[in-house]
Amino acid sequence: MSMTVSAGGSATPDPKTVTVENVSHRYKDVVAVDDVSVSIEPGEFMTLLGASGSGKTTLLRIIAGLTLPSAGRVHIGDRDVTMLPPQRRGVGMVFQNYALFPHMSVEENVAYPLLVRRVKKAEIARRVDDALARVNLGQMKQRRPSALSGGQQQRVAVARALVYEPSVILLDEPLGALDRQLRRHMQVELRELQRQLETTCILVTHDQEEALTMSDRVAVMNHGKILQLDTPTNLYLYPADEFVATFIGDTNLFQGTLGPHDTALLVNGDPDFEIPLDRATGAAGRAVVGVRHEFVRVGRNAEINDRSCNVRTTLEDIRFLGSLVELSLRTSGGVAITARVSLADSNKHSVGEEVLVGWRLADQTLHISE
Amino acid sequence: MQLSVRTRFLLWAYAALVLIFLVGPLFVVVPVSFSANEFAEFPPVSYSTQWYGSYFHDPTWRDATIRSVKLGLTVTFVSLLCGGGVALALARFRIPFRGLIRVLAMTPLIVPTIIVALAVYSQYVDFHLVGSFWGLVAAHTILALPYVVLLLTNGLQQIDEVYEEASSVMGAGRLTTLRRVVLPMLAPSFVAAAVFAFVTSWDEVVMVLFLGGRMTTLPLKMFTYLQTGVTPTIAAVSTMLIALVMVLFIASTAWTRFRRTA
Numbered sequence: 001m002s003m004t005v006s007a008g009g010s011a012t013p014d015p016k017t018v019t020v021e022n023v024s025h026r027y028k029d030v031v032a033v034d035d036v037s038v039s040i041e042p043g044e045f046m047t048l049l050g051a052s053g054s055g056k057t058t059l060l061r062i063i064a065g066l067t068l069p070s071a072g073r074v075h076i077g078d079r080d081v082t083m084l085p086p087q088r089r090g091v092g093m094v095f096q097n098y099a100l101f102p103h104m105s106v107e108e109n110v111a112y113p114l115l116v117r118r119v120k121k122a123e124i125a126r127r128v129d130d131a132l133a134r135v136n137l138g139q140m141k142q143r144r145p146s147a148l149s150g151g152q153q154q155r156v157a158v159a160r161a162l163v164y165e166p167s168v169i170l171l172d173e174p175l176g177a178l179d180r181q182l183r184r185h186m187q188v189e190l191r192e193l194q195r196q197l198e199t200t201c202i203l204v205t206h207d208q209e210e211a212l213t214m215s216d217r218v219a220v221m222n223h224g225k226i227l228q229l230d231t232p233t234n235l236y237l238y239p240a241d242e243f244v245a246t247f248i249g250d251t252n253l254f255q256g257t258l259g260p261h262d263t264a265l266l267v268n269g270d271p272d273f274e275i276p277l278d279r280a281t282g283a284a285g286r287a288v289v290g291v292r293h294e295f296v297r298v299g300r301n302a303e304i305n306d307r308s309c310n311v312r313t314t315l316e317d318i319r320f321l322g323s324l325v326e327l328s329l330r331t332s333g334g335v336a337i338t339a340r341v342s343l344a345d346s347n348k349h350s351v352g353e354e355v356l357v358g359w360r361l362a363d364q365t366l367h368i369s370e
Numbered sequence: 371m372q373l374s375v376r377t378r379f380l381l382w383a384y385a386a387l388v389l390i391f392l393v394g395p396l397f398v399v400v401p402v403s404f405s406a407n408e409f410a411e412f413p414p415v416s417y418s419t420q421w422y423g424s425y426f427h428d429p430t431w432r433d434a435t436i437r438s439v440k441l442g443l444t445v446t447f448v449s450l451l452c453g454g455g456v457a458l459a460l461a462r463f464r465i466p467f468r469g470l471i472r473v474l475a476m477t478p479l480i481v482p483t484i485i486v487a488l489a490v491y492s493q494y495v496d497f498h499l500v501g502s503f504w505g506l507v508a509a510h511t512i513l514a515l516p517y518v519v520l521l522l523t524n525g526l527q528q529i530d531e532v533y534e535e536a537s538s539v540m541g542a543g544r545l546t547t548l549r550r551v552v553l554p555m556l557a558p559s560f561v562a563a564a565v566f567a568f569v570t571s572w573d574e575v576v577m578v579l580f581l582g583g584r585m586t587t588l589p590l591k592m593f594t595y596l597q598t599g600v601t602p603t604i605a606a607v608s609t610m611l612i613a614l615v616m617v618l619f620i621a622s623t624a625w626t627r628f629r630r631t632a
Contacts, residue, residue, distance in 0.1 A: 064539055065538075065539070066535050066538075066539070085538065086535070086538040086539045087538045087539070087540075087541050087542055087543055089539075090541070091539065092539070092540075093536070093539045093540075095532055095535075095536055097532070099530075099532045099533055099535070099536035101533060101536075101537075101551060101555075102555070103554045103555055103557075112537070112540055112542075112550075113540035113541050115550075116537075116540065116541045116542040116543075116546050116550075117541055160540070164540070164541070170539075
């Protein structure tokens with residue numbers, strides 16, 4: 001193998017670092033990945049979150065070496081792996097439908113990566129046992145994958161990906177085929193395993209809840225671009241744009257216009273509805289204020305002394321969600337607002353009633369489009 | 371679907387008729403082979419196994435059989451090797467003119483054997499290949515290849531490429547992936563292709579007639595023997611041939627089933 005000198009010439013990066021530089025992937029007229037650059041820290045759990053067709057799976061496949069990028073470079077540690085075939089990248093991967101070899105037993109499946117690395121027999125046996133024990137699947141060694149449940153198959157796939165101790169593990173919607181309860185359980189287990197092994201993980205999912213609960217950082221992707229890369233908390237509290245705001249969590253978006261010295265947004269469609277801003281932005285044009293459904297307070301709770309936005313509305317509908325209740329409200333000018341409140345709070349109001357609505361200015365986000 | 375008794379009876383009778391038409395010859399050939407009479411007669415008046423004896427004691431029959439087995443096995447090996455490559459290219463690589471190649475690989479099925487035989491003969495004369503064993507192997511491989519390519523291409527297309535991707539991500543090179551992942555998963559198609567290739571060569575006469583020179587294979591020997599008169603020896607040989615082919619097909623089917631349930 002030829003040695004490549006890392007760009008920049010700084011200290012040798014940790015072998016668990018993954019760096020993607022200006023990577024694009026075009027197929028005919030379709031741009032699946034559009035000039036993406038991202039650096040994943042050693043031991044980090046990073047998630048690529050997006051809808052189908054957002055380019056997240058293509059980006060993962062480019063990192064794995066299964067798809068050749070049309071432009072850009074991929075580094076794993078200090079190695080430029082852009083042109084290396086998958087078998088020479090040394091990454092682990094869990095596939096969407098696990099891709100367990102049907103003609104091999106569980107044991108043979110997990111032993112496979114060690115076998116092709118010509119590890120000694122006794123050591124293979126030891127490490128396979130160890131990996132299967134990690135995923136609590138010690139007794140299933142002799143079974144064929146087809147004789148296992150979906151959850152068990154998933155565990156075998158995880159054991160097979162970590163048995164050769166790769167520095168990076170790629171997960172392509174690994175929990176997509178499981179039912180909700182098992183899914184949540186596996187999320188916790190996977191994360192726990194990743195913390196123990198301190199392996200760098202890159203997860204691809206379309207499930208925002210999965211992304212938020214599992215990741216150190218989440219990259220929200222759309223149309224082949226990363227729109228925002230941040231911690232789950234920051235992503236939720238400070239979405240960078242309207243797309244992220246609506247894609248993660250449920251958000252009221254108020255469209256309006258803004259003058260350069262205005263300290264309030266004039267909401268389209270309702271001349272009486274003005275949303276105060278923390279400060280004048282200096283920018284002018286079309287603007288959108290986003291407020292999460294659960295940040296909207298109603299009735300007496302809405303009377304916030306602090307800097308807040310308050311508006312009178314009519315309660316149009318009440319929907320029971322289980323732990324919470326969703327209220328549909330409308331201002332006198334016809335602007336719809338959705339609020340998510342506790343059952344106790346909703347019981348104080350009935351449909352048709354006039355209700356005061358409000359939220360703290362700190363809870364709203366402003367997106368300006370020139 | 372619920373069928374009336376009458377419809378069911380008619381369907382059953384129809385199926386029985388077709389079956390009799392298809393396997394009827396067996397019910398003549400097998401008893402005749404055990405006839406004690408010197409002429410093939412049906413039904414036989416008395417029974418003996420002397421015609422089996424006459425087959426086994428005649429070295430020309432034995433030589434022809436051994437040659438046919440050798441030829442069949444060699445054709446199987448060569449056509450699996452070539453056909454496997456073609457199938458892999460058709461099913462896995464983005465090659466230009468894929469559709470055209472696919473159709474071309476099937477042409478020996480469409481073109482009458484006698485025409486292929488004539489064409490090959492004219493070339494073999496120039497290259498002095500008439501009467502050579504390997505010349506015959508090549509000729510039979512032409513006939514066997516379409517089955518092999520068809521079966522293996524279909525088999526490969528049914529194997530999700532994700533298994534090969536998984537194998538390569540886990541560190542296996544192309545050859546290791548082929549040996550440890552693709553071939554084992556392709557085994558049922560492989561066995562079927564092998565059986566078809568063998569049988570294609572095993573009961574082929576026209577090519578041997580044109581290209582064999584003085585070489586005699588079992589079916590050709592039967593053909594020439596028949597011209598001298600119908601004796602129960604032919605029936606005995608036919609019975610053994612049928613038995614062999616049946617064993618091959620039953621074994622391959624049973625093995626495929628066994629694998630699926632294991």
